[in-house]
Amino acid sequence: MPNDIPSDTPALRTIPRDQHTISRKDISPNALRVLYRLREGGHEAYLVGGAVRDLLVGGHPKDFDIATGATPEEVKALFRNCRLIGRRFRLAHVVFGREIIEVATFRANSDDGSGDRETHEGGRLLRDNVYGTVEDDAVRRDFTANALYYTVEDFSVRDYVGGFEDVQNRVLKLIGDPETRYREDPVRMLRAVRLAAKLDFSIDPATAAPIRALAPLLSEAAPARLFEECLKLFLSGHGVASFEGLERHGLLPALLPEAAAAMKANRSGALRAVVLEGLRGTDARVANDEPVSPAFLFALLLWPAYCRTLMSLQAQGVPPADAQRRAADRVTVHELQAVALPRRFSVPMQEIWLLQSRFGLRQRKRVMRMLAHPRFRAAFDFLQVRQAGSDEHADDIAFWREARLDPDMAIAHTPAGEGEGENGADAPRRRRRRRRTVGASAV
């Protein structure tokens, strides 16, 4: 099916080397090697996609993708260090130690990025890919900014879709009719928000307009792909901007339905404040090259849903420990129907939630056990993030800060009576001020 893209060959604009800012020294030497070798082999070859776009705005691309007229087999014949991947649509990976240069043969029709088989069904592309020309390859890409081709033939940039001007104007514009392109692949809606956040681009009004109405289509996207998109949205250093973009374009309820509903129902805005605070912290960690974890991220994103579910279970009279367990399970099952969070992340995510109810403990044995818990660090970081939504946690934070360094000292500093006689993690606490549960404090 046509993408509402004019069937005649799009006009080519060539931007010569002295009119753009891409310099060979900013391109991976391995990518350059592949480009030169392909050309020597008599094939058309370009640097393409995110790398060209990022270089034009002065960024440092993480990966360098190449598009070529050579078939995967022809690519393989040119490189000893090459392996072919993908079943329906084969891609060549040229491997240089830890760096992989992906080389794709020009494709003729749109793809959903999954590399899978494609046919049509209600506007969605599921049809087989076929090889094409560089012009075909340009128009099947998503945004004009992502469809620029850099060549080492004369170091020019080739532009078939007006992408160069759009990059100069810092605007993301879908190629073709936006609604058709979103129906083909709803994940493009997330990509629009994500790339706008990452690059600090605006989204062209015509590209932004259909998103709100089409947002529910996201539920048809492959859950594993949505998980990958979530990681890129929130763990790449622009999580706050991504989150605000998703809200602005009405995508949050489609991506994280229960969390979005819980934030909406939470009049004080405390739950949203916690999520944003956590994302700010995550962005700062990325900026400092510190590690970030999907388990912590999802504990944060789904925290509003967890709190809301927990409160409703407690309101029904379910005892706290039971309610916590059930809320954690319920939220995990419901919310992750759309987004496939692997178990190796969902288990620690739940642990982070469940440990939140134990920060009121002061009994030595329990304090020691908590400190030794493999998820203590993450849970304590999480508690500190929760301060953005409530000032109730200050005492606990002070206690555990000290306990981490010297548990006996921290316990000695605890006013007499506190923490004594507790017979279970979720037993009612002595001090009235502490007589609360995670659910009751809500954030």
Ligand code: ATP
């Ligand atoms: P980044 O790597 O910064 O996240 P990117 O644009 O490089 O952004 P990739 O997922 O690496 O994103 O995709 C590489 C290129 O493939 C894109 O620049 C675009 O040209 C094309 N592409 C990716 N996803 C789609 C899609 N869903 N529909 C059409 N083209 C796509």
Ligand code: MG
């Ligand atoms: Mg990329």
